[in-house]
Amino acid sequence: MVTAAVAEQFLVAPLLVDVELDAKRALLAMLEESHAPAGAVLLEQGEPNDHLSFLIEGSAVIERALPGGRKEILANLHAPAVFGTTSFFRPTPPTITVRASTDVCILTMGHPAHDLLRQNDPRTAESLALAVVRVLAERFDLLDKRVSDFLAQHADDQPKTTEWSGFRARLFEDTNI
Numbered sequence: 001m002v003t004a005a006v007a008e009q010f011l012v013a014p015l016l017v018d019v020e021l022d023a024k025r026a027l028l029a030m031l032e033e034s035h036a037p038a039g040a041v042l043l044e045q046g047e048p049n050d051h052l053s054f055l056i057e058g059s060a061v062i063e064r065a066l067p068g069g070r071k072e073i074l075a076n077l078h079a080p081a082v083f084g085t086t087s088f089f090r091p092t093p094p095t096i097t098v099r100a101s102t103d104v105c106i107l108t109m110g111h112p113a114h115d116l117l118r119q120n121d122p123r124t125a126e127s128l129a130l131a132v133v134r135v136l137a138e139r140f141d142l143l144d145k146r147v148s149d150f151l152a153q154h155a156d157d158q159p160k161t162t163e164w165s166g167f168r169a170r171l172f173e174d175t176n177i
Contacts, residue, residue, distance in 0.1 A: 001033065002033045002107060006033050006056050006057075006105055006107065009057070009079075010024070010028055010031070010054060010056060010080075010107055011024050011025075011028065015054070015080060015081075015131055015134075015135060016131055018127075018130070018131070019127045019128075020127070022124075023121075023124040023127045026117070026121050026124040027109075027117070027124055027128055030109050030117050031054070031107040031113075032107065032108050033056075033107055034105075034106050034107075035103065035105050035106070036106065037100065037103050038100050038101060038102050038103055038104075039099065039100060040099065040100045040104075041097060041098070041099050042060060042083070042098045042100055042104070042106065043083060043084050043087075043094055043096070044097050045064065045093070045094055045095060045096055045097040046093045046094070046095075048093055049087035049088055050088075050110050050111050051084060051088065051108040051110045051111075052082065052085065052088040052109045053084045053098075053106050053107070053108045054080065054081070054082050054106065054107040054108070055077055055079045055080060055081040055083065055104060056080060056105045056106060056107055057079050057103075057105035058079055058100060058101075058102040058104030058105060059077060059078045059101045059102045059104070060077045060081075060083070060098050060100050060104060061073055061101045062083070062096050062097070062098055063097050063099065074096060076101065077098070079104075082131075083098050084098070085135065085136060086136070088111075088114075144168070
């Protein structure tokens with residue numbers, strides 16, 4: 001069950017700005033509210049992921065474990081945000097860990113609820129998918145801009161610029177990536 005205050009925050013989240021109110025409410029009915037303290041692992045690298053998560057209150061850090069036990073921080077998430085997107089929609093474990101950096105409130109949807117939503121309300125399921133695609137597209141564009149800006153600041157290193165351009169071309173042309 002989702003409390004009224006959390007439901008209200010979810011309904012006005014920018015992630016869902018293009019989603020009709022009835023679809024938002026139908027989506028909300030499929031979500032489960034939970035709370036976790038600072039430091040809690042919300043999504044674990046390499047472990048199966050069976051849920052899509054909406055960060056409603058608080059902040060979380062996205063980190064990746066590297067060989068040798070070292071960790072790198074990739075980003076900070078601040079509510080409202082969504083995470084677990086790629087590993088929820090693909091049958092591969094996440095390549096990152098999401099850890100609460102403050103106490104958090106999360107709404108989650110598991111695969112069974114998503115399957116039920118797709119079966120009973122395909123328009124709402126499509127609205128959710130489009131919202132997630134928009135988030136992923138924004139993240140991809142941000143990544144591309146940051147790498148391109150970095151390379152522009154290091155224009156004297158032509159091989160890295162050429163390598164990035166080649167990778168970008170392959171990303172859009174090669175269906176086997």
